[in-house]
Amino acid sequence: MRRFRLAVVGTAAFVAIAAVSGCSNGGGGSSNSTTVTPSKVTPTSTPTGAQAMVKTASSGKLGTILVSGTGRTLYLFEADKSTTSTCNGACAAAWPPLLTSGSPSTGGSAQSKLLGTSKRSDGKTQVTYNGHPLYLYAGDSKAGDTNGQALNQFGAEWYVLDAGGNKVDRS
Template sequence: MAVRSSELGRILVDGEGRTLYLFEADTSEKSTCNDACAQAWPPLTTSGPPKAGEGVKADLLGTTTRDDGSTEVTYNGHPLYYFQGDRKPGDTTGQGLDQFGAEWYVLNADGNKVEDEGAGENDPY
């Protein structure tokens, strides 16, 4: 995992530069995104300890066991996910979406959600 610059500021990405998200319905390290949710928002899973790359705070990295028994990576207590709509490294098309009962956000280096600032290119005002 690493922290990279994006149109939303410096955000958390995987080793290949793909954007990672948190799900606001997750109020603990236990994931609440399963079945259809996990198809749209695949969890970042691992078979070993997660590794902190550039800009990542190693003490914020962790893991949690998913309902299917796989090991999901957490950061600052948030289970981490990809968005199936992101087609290439650097895409952030899942930012701010309200799906499966809550909103999804990219994370900053401190492991907190990044909210859009001001009017964006998709903002009609």
């Protein structure tokens, strides 16, 4: 039992270290800095067997943005050039994909016609919106946080999305 606990703690520490060490600014421009701790790393966005929801919320200076069913901010990754995610491994530990079992749903002013899904390299189903795979950010500890806005990590920038599925390019 002790060996199991050490393995779990060691794995959580490795994921946190990998997420932080892999978060460079990609060699240029400014970058916000956020510390990621094991308690903030979210392995999945929805419980096993759960249907994901994409809805909208007001976020002050960012306006109306997309959030998950639990109110966590959703982001797009500019390295994704199609509905197929390019964020895996340490990237997915820092930027967990919004996963779903079954068809996702919408709420608020999110548009169901822009909602879709894509298979990830691990076989899981990721939610897409207006052609963008959707992600959470491990540095957002609660609903309403937007700490990932305009970060340059894992080779490209991350942005919140508006109800039309477009990146919001302001901080």
